[in-house]
Amino acid sequence: MRQAIIPEALKEAAAATGFSPVIRAGDFLFLTGATGGRADGTMPESPAEQTRIALDKAQTALAAAGADETNVVEMTSYHVDIATTFAPVQATLExxxxxxxxxxxAVEVAGLRRPGALVEFRLVAHSPQERPA
Structure with missing residues (x-):
């Protein structure tokens, strides 16, 4: 069974893109890729700041599903110019x-959907559901 989870804070973005921020499939949560754009639509120049904002969005999505960063089991990061973005991204992840x-x-890409985005994250979390007795 597949269930879309849309946190209140991401409803506008979900409506605009048609994407579900989180899909629960059994005990796993699959998060839509997150970039580091600010709420006002601007994109910071710093890969570290973009990473922090993207992970804040991911944490919001996880919380709506009853999980947090400790449930994340797999992550893929997409980097524009990985040679300059990898170190600040890793430091922020830590x-x-x-x-x-x-x-x-970590994968280097030619570009990302959001103009100015230097990094995007895709997360998978394991968050067991309570089973009816």
């Missing part, structure tokens, strides 16, 4: 996630 970091694949 501030957000408690060790061990989730399984992580």
């Amino acid at each position: 501030e957000v996630f408690t060790p061990p970091l989730p399984a992580w694949t």
